[in-house]
Every structure is written in C-alpha cells, then in structure tokens.
C-alpha cells in the first residue's frame with residue numbers, strides 16, 4: 001500500500017461517523033511569523049493545503065486564533081467546497097490582542113463569537129470537532145474546572161453549530177469532569193518522543209477509544225534534536241522528523257498526528273513516516289530520550 005492511501009491507518013472518533021487517517025495536518029504554520037498576520041507567500045500556503053488533500057490527508061487541525069482568522073481564511077480559499085471525507089478540527093478558548101499575545105477567552109460571549117468566527121472564516125454551517133483549549137498554563141495542563149466554558153459549547157452543539165467536542169491542554173481529572181457533562185471524542189495535549197508527561201493518560205484514552213492528538217509532535221517552536229533520533233534515522237535511511245513521527249504512530253493506536261509545516265517538501269517527507277517500521281531496539285533507544293535526566 002502506498003503512503004498516500006495508507007497514511008498510518010484509520011481511527012474512528014468514538015460514536016461518530018468521522019474516520020480519520022492517522023497522519024493529518026496541523027495548519028498553525030500557515031500564518032505569518034509568531035502565528036500572527038499573513039504568511040509571506042499565500043500561494044505557497046494554499047499549495048501546502050492542496051498537496052495535503054492530494055496525498056490523501058483527511059484531517060486538518062486549525063484555530064481561528066492562528067493569524068488570527070487568516071489561517072482559516074486560507075483553508076477556505078484553498079479547499080472550499082471541502083472534500084466529503086475531510087474532518088476539520090478547530091479550537092477555542094483564546095484570543096489574540098494587537099500585541100500578538102495569547103489570552104484566555106472563555107466567557108459565554110467569547111466562545112460564542114469564536115464559534116461564529118470559525119464558521120464564517122472556514123465557510124462552514126457546522127464544525128466537525130471543536131476542542132476547548134484551556135489556557136491556564138501556556139503549553140502544559142493545570143487543574144481547574146472547565147464546567148462553565150464546556151457547558152457553553154454544549155449549548156452551541158445543541159444549536160447544531162458543532163458536531164463533536166474535544167479538549168486541549170487538559171489533565172485526566174479535567175477529562176473526567178468533562179465526561180460528566182458531555183461526550184469527549186479527542187484530547188490534544190503537548191507530547192512527543194522527548195516530552196512524555198502524558199504517557200499514562202494516552203493509555204487510559206486508548207482504553208476508552210478516545211483519540212489523542214499530540215501538539216508539537218516535532219517539538220513545535222523548538223524542533224526536536226537528539227542523537228538517538230539522528231542515528232535511528234541514519235540506520236533506517238529516513239530523516240529524524242520521520243522517525244519522530246513513526247515513533248508516535250507506533251506508541252499507541254489512538255494517536256493521530258497533526259505535524260505542522262509551511263513546506264510542500266516537508267509535508268511529503270512527513271507522510272512517509274507511515275511506511276517506516278521502527279525495530280524494537282530503535283524504539284528502546286528512542287524511549288531513552290525522555291528517560292534521561
């Protein structure tokens with residue numbers, strides 16, 4: 001099977017008709033520097049999205065606070081009317097003031113406006129999946145109730161504007177609280193071969209059939225660098241980034257990848273992780289990265 005049709009296999013979000021290829025695409029890199037403003041080359045951004053579709057990707061992760069608004073507008077420009085099987089997942093819970101910072105925006109009004117902004121800028125009547133992104137700690141989760149903002153999103157779901165709900169930057173306790181309010185189909189937290197605080201959480205989500213979608217799968221703003229990744233890549237005739245993605249695919253069947261890139265070449269490189277089998281010894285060597293003090 002080619003990488004295009006395989007893309008790491010499929011995962012169906014629980015109790016939904018949404019089946020996603022395990023290698024998707026994260027759209028955050030399509031905005032300008034600092035995830036603010038337009039990209040230097042809008043045509044290049046459009047080309048990346050169209051190539052993702054051509055390669056068989058059917059999962060795009062985005063947010064209206066990328067740009068803000070601009071990334072979603074580029075997605076609409078590149079892909080609307082959307083392919084039937086495309087799952088678009090967005091996130092709400094923050095806003096971007098003029099200075100480009102990220103501030104929590106969790107009130108009923110903030111969240112309602114955010115959903116309408118996403119719908120308008122993506123050109124949709126309803127969004128497949130919306131993640132409530134908690135903002136207490138910028139890239140790590142911290143405890144605190146999510147009942148109020150989640151209840152707002154449940155209301156918007158009842159109105160037909162959202163099909164399914166997920167969570168981002170959350171703890172297992174917060175997931176449990178959320179599940180007393182509504183069904184959660186996916187969790188999006190920071191995780192990669194060097195950053196493994198969520199190991200036990202991932203296993204628990206796998207048991208429940210819930211997707212785990214790591215953000216910063218390649219290290220995000222600080223790309224992964226490790227001699228173990230480099231030597232594994234050398235021995236497998238692959239690149240370190242492909243090895244990092246293949247490690248995630250092998251880590252657990254509920255992990256869905258959304259590597260971000262602004263480059264068609266990197267996109268093509270990343271999807272080849274689907275056909276990379278890591279031998280047991282390589283996995284053990286890579287597991288040692290996070291174990292190091």
Ligand SMILES: NC(=O)c1ccc[n+]([C@@H]2O[C@H](COP(=O)([O-])OP(=O)(O)OC[C@H]3O[C@@H](n4cnc5c(N)ncnc54)[C@H](OP(=O)(O)O)[C@@H]3O)[C@@H](O)[C@H]2O)c1
Nearest residue numbers: 026027028061168215216217218219220259260261262266
């Ligand atoms: N829920 C959240 O709070 C949250 C937070 C952050 C991100 N996200 C989502 O997660 C997605 C992934 O995260 P991310 O984009 O921040 O980080 P990432 O996927 O870990 O890494 C992206 C970086 O890696 C580079 N890259 C990608 N492929 C490469 C390759 N084959 N070789 C070398 N460099 C490569 C990209 O640069 P190039 O553009 O040059 O390829 C970019 O600088 C985002 O796009 C976004 O949708 C969610």
